[in-house]
Amino acid sequence: MVEVPMTGTARRSLLARLFVETRSVMPAAGSTGLSLVLVIATMCFLASLTLGAVLAVNHATQSWTRQLSGALTVEIRAVEGQDPEMQRDAALTVLSKTPGILTAKTLTRDDVAALIQPWLGADIAREDLPFPQLIDVRVDTAAPPDLVALAAALEKSAPGVKLDSHREWLDDINGAANAAQGLSYAILAIITLTTIAIVTFATRAGLLANHEIVELLHLIGARDNFIASEIQRHFLLLGLRGGVLGLALSLLAFGGMALAMNSRSFLVSMPTIQPWTLTSLLLVPVMAALVSVITARMTVMRGLGRMM
Amino acid sequence: MIRFENVGLRYESGPEVLRDVTFTLERGSFHFLTGPSGAGKTSLLRLMFLDHKPSRGLITMFDRPIATLTRHELPDIRREIGVVFQDFRLIAHLTAYENVALPLRARGKSEDSYRADVIELLQWVGMGERLNALPSTLSGGEKQRVAIARAVMGRPRLLIADEPTGNVDAEMGNRLLHLFVELNRLGTSILIATHDRELIARNPAPALVLHKGEVEIHG
Ligand SMILES: Nc1ncnc2c1ncn2[C@@H]1O[C@H](COP(=O)(O)OP(=O)(O)OP(=O)(O)O)[C@@H](O)[C@H]1O
Ligand SMILES: [Mg+2]
Numbered sequence: 001m002v003e004v005p006m007t008g009t010a011r012r013s014l015l016a017r018l019f020v021e022t023r024s025v026m027p028a029a030g031s032t033g034l035s036l037v038l039v040i041a042t043m044c045f046l047a048s049l050t051l052g053a054v055l056a057v058n059h060a061t062q063s064w065t066r067q068l069s070g071a072l073t074v075e076i077r078a079v080e081g082q083d084p085e086m087q088r089d090a091a092l093t094v095l096s097k098t099p100g101i102l103t104a105k106t107l108t109r110d111d112v113a114a115l116i117q118p119w120l121g122a123d124i125a126r127e128d129l130p131f132p133q134l135i136d137v138r139v140d141t142a143a144p145p146d147l148v149a150l151a152a153a154l155e156k157s158a159p160g161v162k163l164d165s166h167r168e169w170l171d172d173i174n175g176a177a178n179a180a181q182g183l184s185y186a187i188l189a190i191i192t193l194t195t196i197a198i199v200t201f202a203t204r205a206g207l208l209a210n211h212e213i214v215e216l217l218h219l220i221g222a223r224d225n226f227i228a229s230e231i232q233r234h235f236l237l238l239g240l241r242g243g244v245l246g247l248a249l250s251l252l253a254f255g256g257m258a259l260a261m262n263s264r265s266f267l268v269s270m271p272t273i274q275p276w277t278l279t280s281l282l283l284v285p286v287m288a289a290l291v292s293v294i295t296a297r298m299t300v301m302r303g304l305g306r307m308m
Numbered sequence: 309m310i311r312f313e314n315v316g317l318r319y320e321s322g323p324e325v326l327r328d329v330t331f332t333l334e335r336g337s338f339h340f341l342t343g344p345s346g347a348g349k350t351s352l353l354r355l356m357f358l359d360h361k362p363s364r365g366l367i368t369m370f371d372r373p374i375a376t377l378t379r380h381e382l383p384d385i386r387r388e389i390g391v392v393f394q395d396f397r398l399i400a401h402l403t404a405y406e407n408v409a410l411p412l413r414a415r416g417k418s419e420d421s422y423r424a425d426v427i428e429l430l431q432w433v434g435m436g437e438r439l440n441a442l443p444s445t446l447s448g449g450e451k452q453r454v455a456i457a458r459a460v461m462g463r464p465r466l467l468i469a470d471e472p473t474g475n476v477d478a479e480m481g482n483r484l485l486h487l488f489v490e491l492n493r494l495g496t497s498i499l500i501a502t503h504d505r506e507l508i509a510r511n512p513a514p515a516l517v518l519h520k521g522e523v524e525i526h527g
Contacts, residue, residue: 025410027401216397219359221387221462222414305379 025217025230026210036202037242040288043195044246045253047188048284052254054184055277061177066141068166074104074135079160088133090157095137098153100145102138195288196295199235203299206231218307228300232293239292243285250281309335309497310356310466312523315365317351325351327521329365333466333499338492340508341501343518349501350394352518353468356499357391358382370465387415390464392472394501396455398443404430404454405439411462422461429457432487434480448475456484466497473504485511 074095076087088106095104107115112131139145151163207214217227310333317326325348333339341349354360355367358374367374369385377385390411398407408430412422430436433453443451452475459467467488473481485507492498499516502508508515514527 023402023406025399025402025413212397213399215359216399217410217414218383219357219386219391220411220414220458221383223383226414226416 024233026206026213026227026234028234036198036238037245039198040195040238040242040292041245041249043191043198044243044284044288045249046246047191047287048247048250048281049253050184050187050191051281051284052250052277054181055274055280057177057180059274059277061173064173065170068170069144070139070141071166072137072139072147073164073166074137074154075162075164076133076135076158077160077162078132082159084133087158087160088135091135091154091161094150094153094157095135098145098150100140100143102140103136104138105136107134107136192287192291195291199238199292199295200299203231203235203296204303206234207300207303214304214307224301224304227304228297231300232296235292235296236289239289240285242292243288246288247281247284250284251278309333309370311366311368312355313366313368315355315362315367317348317355317360318363324363324521326355326362326518329521329523331516331523331525333497335465336492336495336497338489338498338511338513339500340513340515341499341518342503342508342515345503347518348521349518350470352523353391353470353499353501356466357389357468358386387411387462388465390459390462390467390496392452392455392459392467392469394470394474396443396451398451398454398458400443403440403442404435404446407443407454408457408461410458415462426457426461429461430454433457433484449477449480452476453480453484456487460487460491464496466499467491469498469500471502471504472500473502473507478506481507482510 074091076084076091078084079087092104092106095101109131112134115134116131147163147165147167151165154161154163214227312329312331315326315329316324318324329352341352343349351360355362356369358369370388372385374385398404399410402410405426409419409422409426412426413419427436427439430439433456435450435453435457438446438450441450443454446454452472456469456472459469469488472488473484476484481504488498488500489511500507512527514525517524517526
């Protein structure tokens with residue numbers, strides 16, 4: 001009675017060969033150990049958090065920008081010797097002649113009082129303070145007006161008339177978003193370099209521990225390419241396992257943050273994780289596997305090149 | 309076909325283990341390599357299977373001076389050589405079957421193309437029922453037979469065996485010798501290092517005798 005040989009590679013689909021029981025010629029010890037998987041998982045966790053933060057900030061910046069750039073405010077100060085109604089009509093005339101403006105609505109005294117009430121208190125509205133008049137202007141974002149020209153025309157129309165395009169706000173927001181983005185990319189770069197260093201170290205240790213097998217493989221005529229492929233399989237698994245684990249942890253963290261934010265209200269919409277962001281986070285385990293495999297391969301090829 | 313000319317070998321700064329070794333093995337020849345323990349048999353074989361470079365002298369394998377080979381060309385020459393190592397060198401975490409299949413796997417062959425051959429060869433050396441055994445569970449003689457099967461598996465042009473019958477009884481020794489003779493008949497050159505006078509007596513063939521770092525050819 002002859003046994004049937006049990007091997008890792010017999011008649012298996014590619015997927016099964018990658019994930020199930022491929023018995024590599026090189027022992028796995030050292031490269032798929034739990035501690036190494038945890039280190040890679042930590043790297044991927046940090047990378048997912050960073051990437052998620054970048055995407056959330058980008059999203060928030062975009063929506064703020066969209067909200068603010070669709071809206072303009074014309075502010076009309078009371079000026080000694082000027083009829084407020086004349087001031088307002090002059091401004092409205094300029095607005096109506098400017099292409100790209102959808103609506104221009106004069107806010108009533110009550111509207112304005114309601115706007116400033118949170119800052120100055122309810123009593124203020126009852127007193128006879130000289131509130132500025134405000135005109136809320138909606139802009140066609142597809143074909144917006146020339147804001148510089150509009151501002152000039154408004155200021156010329158009557159004294160005390162001024163266009164507030166929220167430009168300073170937008171510039172501040174964009175500046176902060178860009179800074180956050182730059183920092184995030186720097187963090188991602190550091191995480192990647194650290195991962196490369198860790199995998200290089202692990203690969204070298206594995207080569208050293210298994211140098212007898214490597215020598216034997218050379219003696220039976222194996223090329224460096226074959227040996228590298230056998231070793232890098234472990235690192236593919238390592239990268240995928242660590243990556244998926246890290247990603248899962250980061251999703252838990254995002255979930256927790258979302259819950260915490262939903263239970264409170266904020267003045268402006270806070271950066272949140274959008275569903276499509278989650279799909280781009282899938283890149284993290286893929287990148288982890290790629291970085292691991294490529295690093296391991298290059299390390300092995302360099303190490304083997306020094307042998308006879 | 310295989311030629312050693314004035315080959316000398318010393319390990320690092322030690323004494324010369326081999327000096328002025330000169331001989332030729334013709335294609336399809338059958339030789340024994342003998343000499344007392346420590347005479348340098350294994351050292352000579354290591355030079356031949358390209359595990360080590362000579363300190364001096366010229367080695368020609370399959371009509372190619374090995375000093376001129378680039379690293380990239382070494383695997384092609386090594387694939388023509390099957391080696392039974394004195395210490396077997398089986399890979400501990402692979403089964404007997406997987407160890408024997410290794411030379412073909414390393415050549416990029418698909419398992420479907422060699423499975424039947426590997427099983428047949430293992431049956432031939434009496435290991436048909438231990439295909440899935442790990443080397444650590446095999447006796448010395450069983451390991452040796454797996455090692456022989458692996459050396460033969462790649463259909464080498466030259467088979468080098470270092471004490472291939474050291475751990476088996478006379479009957480199995482006979483059987484293995486028969487395997488070598490069969491291979492030789494099919495055109496493989498054979499070089500067997502051995503102390504085993506009985507083995508030599510059963511298959512009279514010329515012997516390279518190592519003595520004080522030099523080789524004499526007897527017979
Ligand atoms: N890697 C090495 N480094 C230094 N010296 C070595 C090495 N290998 C072998 N030697 C020395 O070279 C000499 C020849 O050893 P070798 O193993 O070739 O002998 P051998 O004829 O195969 O012996 P045996 O019959 O016991 O197998 C011995 O003196 C040994 O100590
Ligand atoms: Mg020896």
